[in-house]
Amino acid sequence: MTDTSASLFKESENCWQTSQVTYATPLIDGANYYRALHSAICKAKHSIFIVGWDIDSRIRLLRGEEEKNASAPSVISELLKWKAEQHQDIKIYLLRWDSSLAFFSQREMWAKEVWDNKTPDNVKTALDSTIPMGGSQHQKIVVIDDEIAFSGGMDVSTNRWDTREHLVEQPERVGPDGPHGPLHDVQILTSGPIVECFAQLVRWRWDRINEQKAIEFSPSDPQRDDVPASWPDNFPPSMHNLPCAVARTIPFMDGVEPVQEVRRMLLDLIGQAERFIFIENQFTTRQEIAEALNKRLKACPDLQVIVVSSYEPKGKFESEAYWASRIDFKRILENGIEDGRVKITYSTLTNDQGKSTQKRVHSKVMSIDDRYLVIGSSNISNRSMSLDTEVDLVFAVNTEQNKRDITNVRNDLLAEHTGRSIEQVEKIFASDDPLNGLLSDQAETGYQLAEVSDEQFTNKAWQPVFSSLSDPEKPLIAPIQMSSGKVVGVGNPKQKTIVFMLVALLVLVLGGLVYWASHSIPWLTAENLEQFLEDTKGTMWVIPTICIIYVIAGLVFFPVTVLSLAVAAVYGPIWGPIYGMLGALISSATLFALGHIMGERGLRKMGGTKIQAVDDKFKDSGIVGVAVIRLIPIAPFSLVNLVAGISSIGLIQFLAGTFLGMFPPMIAKGLVGDSLSKIFTNPSPETIGYLALGIGFWALMIFVCQKLARMYQLKKAQAS
Structure with a gap:
């Protein structure tokens, strides 16, 4: 045939x-x-x-x-x-x-x-x-x-x-x-x-x-x-x-x-x-x-x-x-x-x-x-x-x-x-x-x-709208003819561009809400908030207040270092680190639970390779791995908490590692935060000296912790 x-x-x-x-x-x-x-x-x-x-x-x-x-x-x-x-x-x-x-x-x-x-x-x-x-x-x-x-x-x-x-x-x-x-x-x-x-x-x-x-x-x-x-x-x-x-x-x-x-x-x-x-x-x-x-x-x-x-x-x-x-x-x-x-x-x-x-x-x-x-x-x-x-x-x-x-x-x-x-x-x-x-x-x-x-499945009421977006014959934006006569097509925006646009939009929305709140809510002023923190000193509300602030800060990815310095500035070099450490642990536990609920799918899409790096640390070292991440941050504080929720590490282990890794630097932050508050009210050689001492101690803590962490990692690598 x-x-x-x-x-x-x-x-x-x-x-x-x-x-x-x-x-x-x-x-x-x-x-x-x-x-x-x-x-x-x-x-x-x-x-x-x-x-x-x-x-x-x-x-x-x-x-x-x-x-x-x-x-x-x-x-x-x-x-x-x-x-x-x-x-x-x-x-x-x-x-x-x-x-x-x-x-x-x-x-x-x-x-x-x-x-x-x-x-x-x-x-x-x-x-x-x-x-x-x-x-x-x-x-x-x-x-x-x-x-x-x-x-x-x-x-x-x-x-x-x-x-x-x-x-x-x-x-x-x-x-x-x-x-x-x-x-x-x-x-x-x-x-x-x-x-x-x-x-x-x-x-x-x-x-x-x-x-x-x-x-x-x-x-x-x-x-x-x-x-x-x-x-x-x-x-x-x-x-x-x-x-x-x-x-x-x-x-x-x-x-x-x-x-x-x-x-x-x-x-x-x-x-x-x-x-x-x-x-x-x-x-x-x-x-x-x-x-x-x-x-x-x-x-x-x-x-x-x-x-x-x-x-x-x-x-x-x-x-x-x-x-x-x-x-x-x-x-x-x-x-x-x-x-x-x-x-x-x-x-x-x-x-x-x-x-x-x-x-x-x-x-x-x-x-x-x-x-x-x-x-x-x-x-x-x-x-x-x-x-x-x-x-x-x-x-x-x-x-x-x-x-x-x-x-x-x-x-x-x-x-x-x-x-x-x-x-x-x-x-x-x-x-x-x-x-x-x-x-x-x-x-x-x-x-x-x-x-x-x-x-x-459908009464076809929305067919013209959805068909024009999902099953079009022609580009959603027609090619553009330049002054030179060349016709240039408009492509889909890159995935990164879309992400950055969404982030920018979110920042604008949040900024607009803050602006609206500051002008529409009479009691929401910086002076009132500072006075509120001052008023909690020596009362039963101090710990709940600190914990709520740290949880909210964690949810919006506010830098924990800045928050710890602020708490030390208000509550002093002794109680500031204690309150800050307690707030950080409560925030860590809250975001740990949120990460567990969000699951691996949502977090990996949000964090990409950083998620994998943090998770690898947890898998390799347990409590010590958490402490190392806190000492040498490879990802934001809140992201570490979220990833822990999908890792194999338990909550108690995670909080123990968080305490071990954060408390020494928290002491240094307490000295620096307290010195910063005093230097504005009383800029004397003594307060300036305290500030310099606090910064020096903080830098020393970072240096020593990095050395210890690298020694531990090297010993673990040699053993394996």
Whole structure:
């Protein structure tokens, strides 16, 4: 058999490049992709490129017994560090989208600093902020040794790992942000001439935003037809010698002309369909695609279409932008089409114990009859067709073997969704009505497909607002034409810029509140507050007052040193340090509890690498470690208290270490604070001498404590 399916591919129109795949195998669901990626990284010898929407340093690639028995680290950052140190000549490039405000809760804060801190110099990290305002970097590509490539819908990110069983309860289905539900996704692993296309693409992405260019493409022998050395273990190729094409979406960026190859490719593929179109996709909102499907259904009376997507939206943006728009997509698709020819579905399970769940679909797959197969990163959404960066790999048939390879992928996926075997699905497609055959007689206790009913999630009232923000076709801010005639695009603000803007806004708000309070509350003046502290001397209110002040100061990250000096200035060199120490301990205990409530996820996003440094001290040294941190601060007083709440150290140990580390310097602060107050009221040689003595004693305490801490750390390091 010789098929001319590949003649559909037109470079510079519906695809970027046409090529050939020597070997390929789909990697269905996160457990398989992460396992294959781990194996390939372990085998890498000269280069690794990872380009993604996200590259999270905390992700475990292996789970369970496989993780325990692995000879290389499972966590992606530790694995890449191990590889970079093992092969010092290897070059590793990590290119991640510098995300927008909408994804703060899902992403590592200070991602570049985290990766730079965790990996050696031959691991290079960059954040891409050149995508137009409202768009995202959505390509997901890994190229290893320029001989194998991974591409598709999966990132090394949170909430992606799952097995093909998609169990209702899966103990290993947990990430840095906690447990998550079943998730389905598809990646494709390839070798052969196609790898050069992906190698060029990742280098282009890297070089356009980095002064230090990536290493040159270093292809293996183009004549070789064996499986490459870096091909992962336990994933034998299942597809051989297929013609293919790479289709992209590239938005307008400075110096880059936009391309919409994905959009044109999907429209052209739909126009070829005759019997069955299978789509599984995270989002289906693009009305142009629905119109094309409807037109083809009317032109081909035997054609059937099934779409597999997710059941329930996550949050207001999904419900009002994507689920509300899926209602319109479904209406357009079904308009004038007989019942039983079109189904938009989700995959649901009720297990033997009667517990139910729905599989969240994140994949981007399309199969056209037994002639074409698309596996890529593109959603059927407005943004994926024009505003995000996307890349899809499209396979075509030219032999009987190709035909079997492509239909086997479709049948395998539908077998998973309907709780059947591949052989059972094959029999269904041999019938005259495969669509209704798939939806009937499904296993009661396995996964099965059910039709969507999105009206339960939205009344569409907010659809125009949320769609314009979450699923736009054009940048939220249009490109600006300069006086020179050059058109400059407005990109998403960098994550750091957003953080600093939020901090500045918070400072302005707090400053405004203080200003308002000082002018609107008659008793709130500096003189009254000072008098209030003075009035507490010798009364039962002195200790509660000090404790409340220290707790409030801790919550707003007010410097504890400044507060201790102020307390000493009011209460003197003896009671000042005692009261200050008591207040510091109460504040420490309060923030310790708050840190425990906030949990690791919230704190690590707030503090980045400082969190890790403090936590390492706690793990290494216990009480002594806390004392060392108090003597030689590596992070603010309040941050140390918060981190302690998520560490393995107990509250009593933490407070004991805090006392040991803070009380000696507190005595010195008492002398200095008391001297400062007296020098303003009575600037005599005696008060000036006390101040100098206090500062000298403070400096001596810092010097001695640093020496003792370093001696302890050195002795501990030598012992270990």
